[in-house]
Amino acid sequence: MPRPPIATPDKIRSTVLTMLAEAHDVAPATSERFRRIVSVRKLMDRLGGGNPATVGRALNEIESEIVISGLANAAIPDIPTDIAVQMRGLWQSAVSAQLDDVLKLKAQARQSIDEADASVKDAQLRNEMLREELAALRAQLASRDAELAQTRAELSTGHAQFAALQGVYDEVQIELQALRQQSDTTARVQAKELASAQERYEGLSKQLLQETAHQRQSIKQDQERISSQLKFAERRIAALEDGLAHAQAEAASEHGKCLTAVSEANTLKAINSSQRMQLDELIRATLAKAPAPKQRAPSAPAATSKRAAPRRKPAK
Template identity: 45%
Template sequence: MARPAAVTADQIRATVLAMLAEAGDAAPTASASPPSPASPAVPAAPVTRERFRRAVSVRRLRARLGAGDPALLSRALNDLEAELVQAGMADIALPGLPVAIAEQMRALWAAAVGVQLDDVVRLQQHARQAAAEADTARHDADVRSEMLRLELGELRERLTARDAELIELRASSRHATERAQTLSADAAALQARLDTARDTLEALRHTHTKELADVRTRYDGLSKRLLQETEHQRHALAAERERLTTQLADAQTRLTALEGLRERLLDELATGRDAHRQAAAEAAALATVVAEQRHALQALQALQALPAAHATQSAVQKQPARHKPPRHVSSGHAAAVAAAPRPGSRSSRSRKDPSS
């Protein structure tokens, strides 16, 4: 259901005529509607465009009515202005002019008004075109507004995310601030400990300097004492060196004598070794001779055992004469006996002496 207009066209017309009457202007009676009993009386002066605009405005009309749309009031005022101004110009009297000339002037005026009306129609068409363009622009603006609204939504989402990040960063900053305060307290405690350690170090350094001075004094005394003892030891060492040099010369002499004795003993030892080797060779030869003689003795005993057995068997029958078997001397035994030295010889004595 449409909402009824707050102000009607009759109210607007009556109010405008009243404002013109108060300003001393009057609408022409030919174009004006018959006044109602409630409408005020208007003077008979013609209405011009300047007087109408000076007496009536949208702000004054809206203030007089107490309500109304400014756009609607503006359109109504434009219509009333065109009507009242055109009616006032049509009723202008032309004194002293012939009727034909007056009619021609009115015709000329009507033609001018027609041209003006054509201009008004053209302006209306232009206004309609401008309104269509404005509608298109409004549609484009609506589309752009919708796009901007979408972008605004995205920006709001991003802003929400940024707010969440900001909250997290604020929490992190708060945590970092608390940690910084804790670290500041720890740093203050460490600074206090550092100051205490510095004081202790300074006291220890002072004590160390004092002890170092005492140690240096003792070191100087000990150094002097060490130099004196070193000097005494140097003199004693020089005397001992001279004594050892004399003893070394004596030892060198004795060593030379011992070297000669050693050479002589080595020569005798070499001679004894040669004699020992010769005795060993003779012992080996004697061992060979003894072995051969042992084999010969065993063979002889075997030969003696066989005739004894035959003699025992034949002793019952006849008694043969007993005789000794001949001794067989091997050539090796003879050579060993010939090569062996005589017991009373001089060379055997000289050979046996080194081995004994």
């Protein structure tokens, strides 16, 4: 079995009180008087051994209770008994008041400790909340980074589309210039054909007038032959009128072709204007989303622009 300790707290307390009683000074007023009566060496000699550190700590606690806290009566030597009793009563009242203050301070200290513990718990909770908010913010930042990467990719695609549309625009301009030249050539040819038809019409008109005059002269000169050739002359006039009508129809057809060519040219002009407006809107929208590219991308193949450009039917 283990050996029981020599200097227990209760044994140390009883020994100290015994030493104070033997010195006829149970409650010394000061720490110096307490140390003169009781010391670690004297206490260990009275106990017959013990750990100096343990004895010293116990002695300090007893000194705090007796001297500082004032739990015992204070002995005042060389003073009459009745005055000493009165002074002892006053001293006990003062010590009791001081002890109440000490208890209040201890209660306040405990309350401060509890409040500090509550503050620590609140700080830990706030820390957890801040960590959760930080994780949420990091997730939002990652999402925004993904959106930024997607926006950059879309911007690169927009630049490529702009370069392709620029190539298509150049091809459309070249084709439009060719169509304008073709329209001018067609208009000149139709004007020449119209002038030729008008000249043929005037020639036929003159020829008809000449033949009519010749017939009139022939009628005057040869009354008998007029009667026999009347039907022939009427058929001849009908044939000439048919030729005149055919010539007029050809002239009207040529005039209609000219009007059709002019209408197609106007349609091409309207299409060109519409394409220019669409291209300007697309350029403005692209420039509004991002700054203009520093380097111009290569133009798209000519085959793409030809597929995108509207096809014009050749004039008949």
